[in-house]
Amino acid sequence: MRRLSPLVPALYILFVMLPIYWLLNMSFKTTNEILGDFTLWPREFTLENYITIFSDPTWYMGYVNSLAYVTINTVISVTAALPAAYAFSRYRFLGDKHLFFWLLTNRMAPVAVFALPFFQLYSAVGLFDTHLAVALAHTLFNIPLAVWILEGFMSGVPRQLDETAYVDGYSFPHFFVRIFLPTIAAGIGVACFFCFMFSWVELLLAKTLTAVEAKPIAATMTRTASSSGYELGLLAAAGTLTIVPGAFVIYFVRNYIAKGFALGRV
Amino acid sequence: MNKTVNHKAWFLVLPVLVLVAFNAFIPLMTVVNYSVQETFGDNTFFWAGLIWFEDVLHSERFHAALVRQLTFTFTILAIEIPLGVVIALTMPKRGIWVPVCLVTMALPLLIPWNVVGAIWNIFALPEIGLLGQVLNGLGIDYNFTRQPGAAWFTLIAMDVWHWTSLVVLLAYAGLVSIPDAFYQAAKIDGASTWAIFRHIQLPKMKRVLTIAVLLRFMDSFNIYTEPFVLTGGGPGNSTTLLSIDLVKLALGQFDLGPAAAMSLIYFLIILALSWIFYTLMMRDEER
Structure with a gap:
C-alpha cells in the first residue's frame, strides 16, 4: 500500500497531461497529416501554425486584448477589495454579514443569465467593445472572490499590529499602506492570481461585450473554427498559446499556491 | 475574534458596493423586467404578470434540463471530491516533487x-483523437457526437480533468497544515492508516473541503462554455444543461420573457442551495 501510493498522483498527472500533449502534438502538424493519418507524434514537423498566429494581427491582437482586460480587471478588483476586506476582518457594522453573503451571491450568478442585460447595459453607457467594459464586467465575480481571500489573510494578522500603530501616531491611510499591506503581501499575490485566473478563463461575457477592437483570443478561436472550416492545426496552436500565460503565472506563485487555494483559511 | 463595532466601516466597503451593484443590480432588474412582460418583437412590451413563471415551472423542457443538470452536478461531485482527497493524501509532502505536482x-x-472544450473535442473525436482511437481500437464502439452515453462519459471525464485539481489543492492545503506532532502521537498509539485519516486528517480538511464543495x-x-464547445x-438534447438551454431560449429563439423567468428560477435554485452550504460553513467557523 505504502509503496504503491506514489502511483496515484503519477497516474493523475498522466491523465492531466495526455489531452494537453495531444493539443501540442496537433499544433505542430499540417492539416493534411491531422485529417489523413493517425500519428502519435508529428511526422512532418511544422511551425507554420505558430508563424500564422504571430504574423496575423487578427490573431496576435487577441492575446494583447485578453491580457489588457485581465490586467485592468485584476488591478480594479484587488484595489477595491483591499479596504472592504479590511472592514470585514476588523469591524462589526450594520448589515455586515448580509453584505458579505450578498457579495458571494454574485459569485454564484449564472453568467449565461446576465449575458444579454450586460450587453444592453454596456452599450447604453457607451463602453461596448472596450477593454474597460470586459474588465468591469468581470469584477462581478472577481471582487467577491478577492474580498473573500483577502479577508481570510487579514484575519490571520493579529489586531495588536493595528493598535500599536495607532498608539504610535500613524493615521489610518499611512498605517494601511506602509505597514499593513506589506504584512499581507502574500495574500495580495494570491488574490491577484485568482483574479487573473478567473478573468483569463471566462469567455461568455468577454465575447458578449466585444466586437472587433477588444476581441479576446478565445473568441477569435471560436470564430475561426466556424468560419473557415477545419483548421485544426491553427486552432491547436492558438489553444497551446493560451496555456502559456497561465503556466507562467502558476510558476511564480507555486510556493503560495497551497495556502492560496485554501483562501488563507487553513 | 472579537471585532469592534464601527459603522464608519461602510465607507471602506463603498467602492466594492458601487462596482458590484452596477454590475449586479442593473442587469438583474433588466431580467426581472423582461420576466413579467410580453413582446411581439417590435420593442413594445405588455404587462404579462406571472404567466412566464407558471409556464417555465410546468414546462417539461425545463424539468428535463434541471434533471440533467442535477445528475451532472452530483455525478461530478461524487467523483471529484473523493478522488481529490485520495490524490492529496498520496501526494509527497516535501521535496522537489511538490512544486512539480502542484504546477x-x-x-x-x-x-x-472554451479551449478546455476544444482540447477534449480533438482528444476524443473518433477519427483524429487519441481517446477515440484507443477506445475504438479496444473494440468499444465510441463516438460522442452520436451516442448520448458516450457524450455523457466524455463530458464527465472533461469536468473531472478540469476541476479535480482544485479539490486536490484545497485538500492538500488542509493536510500540510497538520503539525508533525499529531502524526508522531498517532504512531505511538499504534493508530491504523484509516484511524489517522478519520480522526486527524479528515477533521483538518473539513473546512477546506466545505469550500471545495461550495465552489464546485x-x-x-x-x-456553459465547456459542454457547449464539446457537444453543443x-x-x-442529451447533454443540454440548464445554461445551454437558457441561451438557446434567449438568444436562439429570442423568447425573452420565458428566458428571463427561467433565469430567475435558475438563480433562485442556486441561491437557495448555496445559502444552505454557506450557513453550514459559517456555523462551523463560529464554533
Missing part, C-alpha cells in the same frame, strides 16, 4: 474554458 496539476485550471457546486451548476448540447 502540473494546476495547469487545467488556467486554460480558458456553484461552478458546475453554472457550466447534443446529440439531440
Whole structure:
C-alpha cells in the first residue's frame, strides 16, 4: 500500500497531461497529416501554425486584448477589495454579514443569465467593445472572490499590529499602506492570481461585450473554427498559446499556491 | 475574534458596493423586467404578470434540463471530491516533487474554458483523437457526437480533468497544515492508516473541503462554455444543461420573457442551495 501510493498522483498527472500533449502534438502538424493519418507524434514537423498566429494581427491582437482586460480587471478588483476586506476582518457594522453573503451571491450568478442585460447595459453607457467594459464586467465575480481571500489573510494578522500603530501616531491611510499591506503581501499575490485566473478563463461575457477592437483570443478561436472550416492545426496552436500565460503565472506563485487555494483559511 | 463595532466601516466597503451593484443590480432588474412582460418583437412590451413563471415551472423542457443538470452536478461531485482527497493524501509532502505536482496539476485550471472544450473535442473525436482511437481500437464502439452515453462519459471525464485539481489543492492545503506532532502521537498509539485519516486528517480538511464543495457546486451548476464547445448540447438534447438551454431560449429563439423567468428560477435554485452550504460553513467557523 505504502509503496504503491506514489502511483496515484503519477497516474493523475498522466491523465492531466495526455489531452494537453495531444493539443501540442496537433499544433505542430499540417492539416493534411491531422485529417489523413493517425500519428502519435508529428511526422512532418511544422511551425507554420505558430508563424500564422504571430504574423496575423487578427490573431496576435487577441492575446494583447485578453491580457489588457485581465490586467485592468485584476488591478480594479484587488484595489477595491483591499479596504472592504479590511472592514470585514476588523469591524462589526450594520448589515455586515448580509453584505458579505450578498457579495458571494454574485459569485454564484449564472453568467449565461446576465449575458444579454450586460450587453444592453454596456452599450447604453457607451463602453461596448472596450477593454474597460470586459474588465468591469468581470469584477462581478472577481471582487467577491478577492474580498473573500483577502479577508481570510487579514484575519490571520493579529489586531495588536493595528493598535500599536495607532498608539504610535500613524493615521489610518499611512498605517494601511506602509505597514499593513506589506504584512499581507502574500495574500495580495494570491488574490491577484485568482483574479487573473478567473478573468483569463471566462469567455461568455468577454465575447458578449466585444466586437472587433477588444476581441479576446478565445473568441477569435471560436470564430475561426466556424468560419473557415477545419483548421485544426491553427486552432491547436492558438489553444497551446493560451496555456502559456497561465503556466507562467502558476510558476511564480507555486510556493503560495497551497495556502492560496485554501483562501488563507487553513 | 472579537471585532469592534464601527459603522464608519461602510465607507471602506463603498467602492466594492458601487462596482458590484452596477454590475449586479442593473442587469438583474433588466431580467426581472423582461420576466413579467410580453413582446411581439417590435420593442413594445405588455404587462404579462406571472404567466412566464407558471409556464417555465410546468414546462417539461425545463424539468428535463434541471434533471440533467442535477445528475451532472452530483455525478461530478461524487467523483471529484473523493478522488481529490485520495490524490492529496498520496501526494509527497516535501521535496522537489511538490512544486512539480502542484504546477502540473494546476495547469487545467488556467486554460480558458472554451479551449478546455476544444482540447477534449480533438482528444476524443473518433477519427483524429487519441481517446477515440484507443477506445475504438479496444473494440468499444465510441463516438460522442452520436451516442448520448458516450457524450455523457466524455463530458464527465472533461469536468473531472478540469476541476479535480482544485479539490486536490484545497485538500492538500488542509493536510500540510497538520503539525508533525499529531502524526508522531498517532504512531505511538499504534493508530491504523484509516484511524489517522478519520480522526486527524479528515477533521483538518473539513473546512477546506466545505469550500471545495461550495465552489464546485456553484461552478458546475453554472457550466456553459465547456459542454457547449464539446457537444453543443447534443446529440439531440442529451447533454443540454440548464445554461445551454437558457441561451438557446434567449438568444436562439429570442423568447425573452420565458428566458428571463427561467433565469430567475435558475438563480433562485442556486441561491437557495448555496445559502444552505454557506450557513453550514459559517456555523462551523463560529464554533
